[in-house]
Structure formats: structure tokens, C-alpha cells
Amino acid sequence: MPHSDEVIRAAGLKVTPVRRAIVALFAESLRPLTPRDVHVRLLEQFSRSGLPGVYRNLETLAERGILFRIAGFGQVRRYALCPKPGSGHQHHIICVACGRIDRIDECLYHDGMMVGGYRLLSHTMQFEGVCASCLSETNNGQS
Amino acid sequence: MPHSDEVIRAAGLKVTPVRRAIVALFAESLRPLTPRDVHVRLLEQFSRSGLPGVYRNLETLAERGILFRIAGFGQVRRYALCPKPGSGHQHHIICVACGRIDRIDECLYHDGMMVGGYRLLSHTMQFEGVCASCLSETNNGQS
DNA sequence: ATCTTAAACGGAAAACATTTCCATTTAAGA
DNA sequence: TCTTAAATGGAAATGTTTTCCGTTTAAGAT
Structure with missing residues (x-):
């Protein structure tokens, strides 16, 4: 399993502590996460993490094929790690x-x-x- | 095609002018409508129509099988008339x-x-x- | 080891869709 | 008519997502 940093860098994105933590979060999580889920967990490590940053990162990671965006379960968006980056x-x-x-x-x-x-x-x-x-x-x- | 009043009454709901207009709206519409769509059109007839009332009515009509609720296209809900009331x-x-x-x-x-x-x-x-x-x-x- | 710069960030506030609350009105059966 | 539960409108709350903007930072170049 590639390290978070490599995954992020391979997607042409800057490797930042927040981004590293987000990808690690999904790699460890057995279930899809909502932006709120991610934000709550980020706050444990980054007390000044902001929700807009979370949304931005989740969307960016989804655009690059690292995460998959799940819509339609209620009105809350979720994301999950793509098994293989960009795998449809x-x-x-x-x-x-x-x-x-x-x-x-x-x-x-x-x-x-x-x-x-x-x-x-x-x-x-x-x-x-x-x-x-x-x-x-x-x-x-x-x- | 049954008149709006009959459809509403058959569902065990009070026949109100607003409800009659909503059902008629869907009967005439070729496409699914958003709550906002419905509200805008209702305002032409009922200048004091409120959005909460629209939401309430759409949900009620959906519960009774008269309308079908469409979710998942963006984050806007839509409703369409069920071909036959309650038809899955x-x-x-x-x-x-x-x-x-x-x-x-x-x-x-x-x-x-x-x-x-x-x-x-x-x-x-x-x-x-x-x-x-x-x-x-x-x-x-x-x- | 700095410099430089575009990317990323946090925070406040806005934008929307949707829901809740509550007081008033109304449809429908008695 | 009367009565009452259902339906309504309006204001305000909720919750999610986005925008804006000034500051910080990663990363390649010097």
C-alpha cells in the first residue's frame, strides 16, 4: 500500500499535513466519511482546521481520483477511498x-x-x- | 384521468385550493418539478403561498403515493406525478x-x-x- | 540555505435547501 | 352552523456547502 504522501504527490497535489492526515483517515476507515466526520477527526490533530478546507480537499482528492464522492444517502455527502486511484x-x-x-x-x-x-x-x-x-x-x- | 380533487380525497387528504393547484401543476407538467418550481408557480395564484407549505404538501403527497420524490440530481429535490397513484x-x-x-x-x-x-x-x-x-x-x- | 510563487489554508460570512415553531385559518363531518 | 383536526403562512432555525479574502506554506529555482 502506497504511503499517503506518494498518493498525493502522484496526483499532482502539494503534500500538506492536512492532506496527509485526510488521506490517512480514509485509508484507516472501513466506511465512507462525511465532510463533518473528517473535520471532527482533523480537529484532534489540527485545532484550527476549518470546514471549508475540508470540503475543498475532499473535492480536490475526488477530482484527482483518490477519493470517490457518494451522494444520495439523505442529503449528506460522503467520500470513500478509491480502491485503485481513478478506478471509476x-x-x-x-x-x-x-x-x-x-x-x-x-x-x-x-x-x-x-x-x-x-x-x-x-x-x-x-x-x-x-x-x-x-x-x-x-x-x-x-x- | 381523475380530477385533482378525487385524487386528493382518495388519498385521505383534505381538498384545499393549494393542494388542488399543486396536483394540477404536476398533471400539466411534462417534467419533474422542484419545490421552488412549484412555489413560483403557486405564487401566480396564491400571492401568500409559503415555501414551507409547499414542502409539506409535496412530502404529504409523496407519502400518499400521488407524487414520487426524486433525489440525487445535484442537491435539489424534485417530484413527479406517479403514473398510477402508489405505483412504486x-x-x-x-x-x-x-x-x-x-x-x-x-x-x-x-x-x-x-x-x-x-x-x-x-x-x-x-x-x-x-x-x-x-x-x-x-x-x-x-x- | 534563501527566494519566489502558486497552491493551500483558516475564518467569517454568504448561499441554499429544508425544517421547525407557532398562531391563524379552513375543510369537512356532526 | 359548530367543532375540530388538518392545513396554512410567516418568521426563524438548521444544516450543508460555497464564496471571499487575507495569510501561510510547500516546492522548485536560485
Whole structure:
């Protein structure tokens, strides 16, 4: 796994302490993070971190293919690390029971195909369901 | 096509002038409308219409299956008339060239199926593409 | 080791969409 | 009519995201 600095530098961005910390945050996190999540955690290290800076960095990192921007779950934006930098779009599913969010790797749509008379350029999806873990709990009557 | 009043009454809601106007608005509109769209048009008839009332009514009508709430295109919510009241979810596609939004009737996912280890309960999608009309214009060299 | 400069930053404030609160009005059944 | 729960408008709050601007800083050049 490449060090945060290399990832940032490879994207043509300046390596700053804040940026290093943000990328490290996502590398350690198992779930997508909201700008607020990121800001709260940054404040532990940088007491003067500002929310606008967080937004700017998340968007910049997303533009460069390091992060993926997840929209559509409520009105809060989330970001996740791209498995490989620049590795296309992602779809996510949230468990209505426990709130965990997972990435979905397969997708039934691909850009370029025809959908409803349109030529598809991009698509986003949001799934809600019950994760395997919660499914088995429910089956055990723990609901 | 049932009159607005009947639709509203059938949903167990009071028939008010504002509500009648809102349903009529959607019945006449070819495209999904934002709360702001609706508010602006209501102001033509009801000079004292308030945005909170619009939001309330749109949500109420959506809960009762008369309207469908479309999220995920930017951070602006839209609503469209359900073809048949209560007729499940819808997906929409926006043309990046001309901005028109159409409903997509077929869908490759259905709730209940397994997706990524989850049992799917609901899903939303947003598609971007080029509509047939803009596709043909492009092909004619009108770029 | 400095210099220089564009990029990055923090902070305040603005911009929006959406929601809450509350007092008033109104539709609909009695 | 009367009564009442539902619906409404307006002001204000909430929460997210963006803009603006002056200051700081990383990074390549000197």
C-alpha cells in the first residue's frame, strides 16, 4: 500500500499535513466519511482546521481520483477511498438495521449502453437493504 | 384521468385550493418539478403561498403515493406525478445536453434480490446521458 | 540555505435547501 | 352552523456547502 504522501504527490497535489492526515483517515476507515466526520477527526490533530478546507480537499482528492464522492444517502455527502486511484465509479449499499455502508463491486449498468432511448454517460445508485450480519441476527429472532 | 380533487380525497387528504393547484401543476407538467418550481408557480395564484407549505404538501403527497420524490440530481429535490397513484419507485435520466428529464420504466434491479450480500429493500438511481433528440443533433454535426 | 510563487489554508460570512415553531385559518363531518 | 383536526403562512432555525479574502506554506529555482 502506497504511503499517503506518494498518493498525493502522484496526483499532482502539494503534500500538506492536512492532506496527509485526510488521506490517512480514509485509508484507516472501513466506511465512507462525511465532510463533518473528517473535520471532527482533523480537529484532534489540527485545532484550527476549518470546514471549508475540508470540503475543498475532499473535492480536490475526488477530482484527482483518490477519493470517490457518494451522494444520495439523505442529503449528506460522503467520500470513500478509491480502491485503485481513478478506478471509476462505485455504488454503495446501506444497512437499514445497523447503518453500515458497503461498496458494491458488480453493477448491472455500464456507461455507453442505451437506457430508455438515451445513451448512458454516467449513473449513480443508492441501495438500502439488510446486511448479512443483520439478516442472520433477524433469523435468530434477535430483531 | 381523475380530477385533482378525487385524487386528493382518495388519498385521505383534505381538498384545499393549494393542494388542488399543486396536483394540477404536476398533471400539466411534462417534467419533474422542484419545490421552488412549484412555489413560483403557486405564487401566480396564491400571492401568500409559503415555501414551507409547499414542502409539506409535496412530502404529504409523496407519502400518499400521488407524487414520487426524486433525489440525487445535484442537491435539489424534485417530484413527479406517479403514473398510477402508489405505483412504486421510479428512476430518471437527465440529458446532459438539454437538461430534459425522463422517467425510465424498465429496471435491472428489484427489491428482494440479493446484492453484495445484502437483501435489497429499496434502491434509487440517477442516470445521465444524451437523449435521442440531442443524439441525432450531434450526429448531424450540430455538436 | 534563501527566494519566489502558486497552491493551500483558516475564518467569517454568504448561499441554499429544508425544517421547525407557532398562531391563524379552513375543510369537512356532526 | 359548530367543532375540530388538518392545513396554512410567516418568521426563524438548521444544516450543508460555497464564496471571499487575507495569510501561510510547500516546492522548485536560485
